[in-house]
Amino acid sequence: xxxxxxxxxxxxxxxxxxxxxxxxxxxxxxxxxxxxxxxxxxxxxxxxxxxxxxxxxxxxxxxxxxxxxxxxxxxxxxxxxxxxxxxxxxxxxxxxxxxxxxxxxxxxxxxxxxxxxxxxxxxxxxxxxxxxxxxxxxxxxxxxxxxxxxxxxxxxxxxxxxxxxxxxxxxxxxxxxxxxxxxxxxxxxxxxxxxxxxxxxxxxxxxxxxxxxxxxxxxxxxxxxxxxxxxxxxxxxxxxxxxxxxxxxxxxxxxxxxxxxxxxxxxxxxxxxxxxxxxxxxxxxxxxxxxxxxxxxxxxxxxxxxxxxxxxxxxxxxxxxxxxxxxxxxx
RNA sequence: AGGGGAAUAGUUCAAUGGCAGAGCGACGGUCUCCAAAACCGUCAAUGGGGGUUCGAGUCCCUCUUCCCCUG
Numbered sequence: 001x002x003x004x005x006x007x008x009x010x011x012x013x014x015x016x017x018x019x020x021x022x023x024x025x026x027x028x029x030x031x032x033x034x035x036x037x038x039x040x041x042x043x044x045x046x047x048x049x050x051x052x053x054x055x056x057x058x059x060x061x062x063x064x065x066x067x068x069x070x071x072x073x074x075x076x077x078x079x080x081x082x083x084x085x086x087x088x089x090x091x092x093x094x095x096x097x098x099x100x101x102x103x104x105x106x107x108x109x110x111x112x113x114x115x116x117x118x119x120x121x122x123x124x125x126x127x128x129x130x131x132x133x134x135x136x137x138x139x140x141x142x143x144x145x146x147x148x149x150x151x152x153x154x155x156x157x158x159x160x161x162x163x164x165x166x167x168x169x170x171x172x173x174x175x176x177x178x179x180x181x182x183x184x185x186x187x188x189x190x191x192x193x194x195x196x197x198x199x200x201x202x203x204x205x206x207x208x209x210x211x212x213x214x215x216x217x218x219x220x221x222x223x224x225x226x227x228x229x230x231x232x233x234x235x236x237x238x239x240x241x242x243x244x245x246x247x248x249x250x251x252x253x254x255x256x257x258x259x260x261x262x263x264x265x266x267x268x269x270x271x272x273x274x275x276x277x278x279x280x281x282x283x284x285x286x287x288x289x290x291x292x293x294x295x296x297x298x299x300x301x302x303x304x305x306x307x308x309x310x311x312x313x314x315x316x317x318x319x320x321x322x323x324x325x326x327x328x329x330x331x
Numbered sequence: 332a333g334g335g336g337a338a339u340a341g342u343u344c345a346a347u348g349g350c351a352g353a354g355c356g357a358c359g360g361u362c363u364c365c366a367a368a369a370c371c372g373u374c375a376a377u378g379g380g381g382g383u384u385c386g387a388g389u390c391c392c393u394c395u396u397c398c399c400c401u402g
Contacts, residue, residue, distance in 0.1 A: 019367080044367055054367085082364045110366050119363050131364095160361080165370040168362075175364095183363085190363050249367045273356085278367055284360065 010096050012197035013314065014112055015105040016041070016286060017204030018279035020214045022303060024057045026204065027105035029307035031065040037095045039088055040069045041106030041115070044248045046084075047075045049237070052222050052230045053250035075234060075245040082121040085114040109285035116201060116291070117193045120186075122179060130177060134170045149173070156184030198321065200314050201291045204306070210299060212276050219250070219272045228254055228264070249275050 013036065015027045027038050040046070044054045048071045056070065068091040073079050088104065092115070095102040104112060113119065138146045143163040150173050151158035157172040175183040206214075231254040239246060241255045250271050257267040286292050293313065297306050 042367085043365090078365085080364045081366075085364090108366065110362075110364095110368095114363070117363090121364055162361080162371055165361090167365075167369045171364075187363055244365050244368080247365080247368065251367090275367080280358090281360095281362095281366090285362080285366095288361090 009196065009198040010092075011101050011318075012092065012116065012195075012199050013101060013103045014041075014116060014199070014201040015103060015204070015310075016107060016109065016112055016202065016292070018206075018211060018282040019107050019275060020055075020211060020218050020279070021204040021206050022297070022306075023105050023107065023204055025061065025303035026306045026310070027103050028057075028061065028063050028065050029303045030310055031103055032063065033307060033311055034101055036101040036103045037066045037068065037091075038103045038105050039091050039095075040067060041084075041088070041104050041108050041111045042069075043079070043084070043108045043111060044245065045070050045106075046073050046079055047071070047077075047245045048073065049075060049234055050230070050245060050248065050251070052225050052227045053248060053254075055218065055222065075239045076243055079244070081111055081114045081119075084111045085119065085121065088115045089118075107282055109282060109289065112201075113289070116195050116197065116199055117190070118196050119190050119193075131170060131174055134174055134177075135166070138166050138170055143169070146173075154182040154184055156182060160184065195291070198318075199291060200317065201289070201293060202310055202313075203286045203292045203294050205294045205296050206298070211279060214299070215275045215279060216272050219268060219275060222250065223264075223268060228258070231255055232258055249278060 013030070015023050015030065017023045030036065031038055042054070044050060045056050046069055047054075050056070057067065069084070069087060072087070088111075092102045092104075104115060106112065114121075141149070143166075146169055147158060147163035150161075150169060153176050154172060161168045161172060163169065172183045175181070175186065179186075227250055231251055234246070234251075235241070235255060235258065241252065241259075246252060246255060253262075253267040253271050253274075256262050257264050262270075286294075295306065295310060
């Protein structure tokens with residue numbers, strides 16, 4: 001019998017948080033405690049050959065815990081939420097079928113949402129042409145006229161999307177043309193969804209000052225570890241600067257440096273700044289997600305400590321759900 | 332010490348004597364198929380004192396601070 005509060009549902013643990021908060025190692029420690037497997041929820045770590053810039057977890061750091069969705073794509077392959085969701089759902093099922101618990105770990109809130117709340121995406125692989133056309137139309141008509149056009153078919157979307165936001169303007173109209181449904185209505189429906197999982201959604205949280213310092217330090221370390229060489233090697237292999245994967249933090253800036261557009265110092269400054277901005281956007285995302293539980297950590301806490309604290313919360317919740325279940329059965 | 336120059340938002344720069352603006356930043360936010368992307372909003376300044384003028388960031392005097400040159 002399926003009902004609210006996770007009864008009858010399968011467990012899914014999420015370890016999220018801003019970049020450089022220590023998610024990866026906490027996820028590993030937690031996985032060791034409960035015999036779980038980890039699915040990476042990261043839009044950049046799926047790419048092979050992009051290791052240093054994405055601060056990808058190493059074999060040793062995995063400590064024998066199985067990780068999914070790392071290194072699955074070449075840097076010039078298309079990747080997006082829909083693809084992520086499809087694969088992640090497959091892996092979750094596979095992990096459950098082995099009797100293990102899946103941990104979704106990463107910083108891409110949008111991707112986590114798509115799995116944790118099972119967003120619906122239509123099949124639309126083929127339709128790159130329509131999007132191209134709409135993008136062209138947007139450029140030709142200008143933001144204001146395009147906005148008017150959208151308003152005629154989907155007033156709700158037109159109201160909530162800023163005319164300057166080309167990506168979402170185009171997407172909203174594309175969605176309508178493709179499905180005949182308004183994206184504003186679709187989104188409202190999706191937002192009302194409950195998780196199909198017994199969901200434990202944790203967000204690692206750290207003092208802002210401290211996190212920003214960690215980001216600066218990490219960028220310096222990445223450069224020392226050979227970020228420039230990594231980007232150079234990708235370019236030499238023929239991966240173009242305008243690939244989506246090459247828009248990742250650290251990659252576009254170092255590519256610009258290698259092309260002589262800026263000094264290395266400038267590139268490093270920009271990477272640090274933009275990574276801080278990124279962390280801020282991640283916070284904003286998780287803040288508006290009501291399912292999130294914030295785990296305050298300080299740099300002194302070891303990954304094991306944090307993992308234990310998280311496990312305590314899971315146990316408590318889990319036993320409450322169990323109680324409710326037996327109570328319901330007894331009635 | 333003498334001579335010259337500068338002083339405007341956290342920072343880099345704007346502003347015929349006529350409503351002090353912009354970029355970067357900091358802060359807040361949006362997000363349901365490019366999301367490490369894309370986009371929006373808010374904050375914040377004329378170094379101190381005097382004068383000229385209907386009106387001074389702008390002109391004059393003075394103090395302070397900084398830069399350059401000479402010694």
